[in-house]
Amino acid sequence: MDKVTYTPAEFAAVFGKERTWAYRQLYAGKVKAITKLGQTQIPHSEVEKLLNGAERYNGAPSHTKRVAKKKAQKKTPVSKGAKKWTAALKRRKKLGSPQQLSARSEDVHTLSLPKSLHPDDPANARRSAHQRLIRYKSSRKDAANRGD
Secondary structure (H helix, E strand, O other), X not given: OOOOEEOHHHHHHXXXXXXXXXXXXXXXXXOOOEEEOOXXXXXXXXXXXXXXXXXXXXXXXXXXXXXXXXXXXXXXXXXXXXXXXXXXXXXXXXXXXXXXXXXXXXXXXXOOOOHHHOOOOHXXXXXXXXXXXXXXXXXXHHHHHHOO
16 A cells, blocks of 8 residues: 655655655645645655656667757857957958958058157167166165165
């Protein structure tokens, strides 16, 4: 004779699972329970309901079918920003990077820096030498003030 009600541990044992599985089924609302004086009891009708609703196991689909299905489900970006981004990436692949574009339009051996920042500019060289000298002098003054 079958039991009329099961505790969560007995209910899980019927299905060959752990007790926590039974509580997960209760909390998810898949199984209804009776509580009386702090005890949780699961009616036999709930066990029958789960057993009658079970489907036959046909095995897992093959790996190649799953991979093909995932690839088929992949969608292209739908937002405007994503569309602009993919268009920019396609354009970049087709034409090259912005650095390559500027090198194509100008002489390859010249830098595309402004004249004031060009390393061969004599005024720029004098300016950077002057800044190094000022930093050196200020560091010497700081050392003398500290008593080093």
